[in-house]
Amino acid sequence: MQASVPEHNDEVYRRRWLIFTVLNIFTFMSTLDASIVNIALPTISKQLGLAFANSQWIVISYLLTICTVILFFGKLGDMFGKIKVFKWGSVLFIIGSFLCGFSNSLSFLVISRIIQAIGAAMTMANSQGIVTEIFPAKERGKALGLIGTFVSLGSITGPSLGGIIISSLGWEYIFWINIPIGVIAISLAWKILPKDVTLTKTKIDIADSLLFSFAIILLIGGLLLGQQYGYANWGIISSIFIGAISFISFIIVEYRKENPMLELSIFKNPLFSISIFCAFIVFIANFCFNILSPFYTQDILGMSALHSGYILMLFPITMAIVAPISGTLSDKISGQAITFAGLLVMIVAQIGLTFLHEGSSITSLALWIIMLGASSGLFQSPNNSLIMSTVERKQLGIAGSINSLVRNLGMVVGISLATSILFSVMSMKAGYRVTALIPERPDIFLSGMHVVFLVSSSLCFIGLILTGWRYAVSRKVAEKKVRNAS
Numbered sequence: 001m002q003a004s005v006p007e008h009n010d011e012v013y014r015r016r017w018l019i020f021t022v023l024n025i026f027t028f029m030s031t032l033d034a035s036i037v038n039i040a041l042p043t044i045s046k047q048l049g050l051a052f053a054n055s056q057w058i059v060i061s062y063l064l065t066i067c068t069v070i071l072f073f074g075k076l077g078d079m080f081g082k083i084k085v086f087k088w089g090s091v092l093f094i095i096g097s098f099l100c101g102f103s104n105s106l107s108f109l110v111i112s113r114i115i116q117a118i119g120a121a122m123t124m125a126n127s128q129g130i131v132t133e134i135f136p137a138k139e140r141g142k143a144l145g146l147i148g149t150f151v152s153l154g155s156i157t158g159p160s161l162g163g164i165i166i167s168s169l170g171w172e173y174i175f176w177i178n179i180p181i182g183v184i185a186i187s188l189a190w191k192i193l194p195k196d197v198t199l200t201k202t203k204i205d206i207a208d209s210l211l212f213s214f215a216i217i218l219l220i221g222g223l224l225l226g227q228q229y230g231y232a233n234w235g236i237i238s239s240i241f242i243g244a245i246s247f248i249s250f251i252i253v254e255y256r257k258e259n260p261m262l263e264l265s266i267f268k269n270p271l272f273s274i275s276i277f278c279a280f281i282v283f284i285a286n287f288c289f290n291i292l293s294p295f296y297t298q299d300i301l302g303m304s305a306l307h308s309g310y311i312l313m314l315f316p317i318t319m320a321i322v323a324p325i326s327g328t329l330s331d332k333i334s335g336q337a338i339t340f341a342g343l344l345v346m347i348v349a350q351i352g353l354t355f356l357h358e359g360s361s362i363t364s365l366a367l368w369i370i371m372l373g374a375s376s377g378l379f380q381s382p383n384n385s386l387i388m389s390t391v392e393r394k395q396l397g398i399a400g401s402i403n404s405l406v407r408n409l410g411m412v413v414g415i416s417l418a419t420s421i422l423f424s425v426m427s428m429k430a431g432y433r434v435t436a437l438i439p440e441r442p443d444i445f446l447s448g449m450h451v452v453f454l455v456s457s458s459l460c461f462i463g464l465i466l467t468g469w470r471y472a473v474s475r476k477v478a479e480k481k482v483r484n485a486s
Helices: 010-014 017-035 040-048 055-080 082-101 104-132 136-168 179-190 206-229 234-255 264-268 270-300 305-312 314-329 334-354 363-389 393-430 442-485
Strands: 002-004 197-199
Touching: 002 314, 002 393, 010 017, 010 314, 017 055, 017 082, 017 104, 017 136, 017 179, 017 393, 040 055, 040 104, 055 082, 055 104, 055 270, 055 393, 082 104, 082 179, 082 264, 104 136, 104 363, 136 305, 136 314, 136 363, 179 393, 197 393, 206 234, 206 393, 234 264, 234 270, 270 334, 270 363, 270 393, 305 314, 305 363, 314 334, 314 363, 334 442, 393 442
Parallel strands: none
Antiparallel strands: 002 197
């Protein structure tokens, strides 16, 4: 059963873009904090006296926590109100950010990151559902597309913005920068966010939630540790294997439940499923670039962290320009055609990255980065709209949380895939196991980097084929309806 109020009232309609802005401040900050820490790890490790391998838990704890609890909070939003869960999540995120900056040990910083991640998951899981409820159908594509823009901007801006902040203020401020912005956004949220529109009367199965959390922790933990210690380690192999078995068990249990935490019926919608899968692929490809680009610009081209940050900012700047245009167009013409074009440009850009070398000019690097930003802007907006516009209103919370889960999984898989391929190729070239850059041997790093971008471009090609097939089928269905009507 559902309890609902009219879809739109005049006050909510007038304030819709202000509400949208508040929602996306937290969308940007929560996704930014998934990647901004990477560039700060050497500095944090030095100041806290950590081994670099141990400092990886600062990143791992955040991503793992989000992936573990995001479906739970999506379901909770459907039950008790997406806006209510979003509000309290924003408060928790700011508290976690505040604590992170005061951390003087690894354990305190990891605990603070977990608090921050729980708040981020509460906002991520529900923001898209809120937007879908408050915007009329004619503007929904543009609004949902812009959410995708903020998500991708936050994810990809991390290394560039982080380099600038660390160079001028210090590592603590990559967390503290959230506080003044977040306090203003929270004040606005409590004042302008409307009451919840749709509530679903159901129960959360704690056993299912725990099984899902157990599976995700073992799977993602195994993947993240595998890139660090290698996948020949029996503990890591066991973690991934048991995690996979647990996840399969979770799917079987959910399939048989009347009110499951993960409504598998949502995947029977091919438009939703293909759009989700393509989003997963794009985040893998973007994070392959995200994890390798600081190494290439700083260690191979010899840029400072500050100058590296400036050149990498071309990605989010280009995306910020293209994505709103793409989102607006998706309300007028086929969003599927635009996503196809975005993936096509992305493949060209990824292949272009394989031609970069030690003596590449800043101009050529900038060209490929701009193309990547443009392709992501073209793809994200209409694809996000397709994901959220093809489900029932009562499924908006779970659809949004699935979308966010897939996004974070894409980040994890992108990081793991890129580093695993990079170090595997480097090890083959060097003749011994390599887990870091080899001084005076940029050719070995470049060989690995080129293979990574070939693999990521191949993944994008799979997405291109699926998107093209989806577009062709939908056109045939539309033409058939026209013929039958005439």
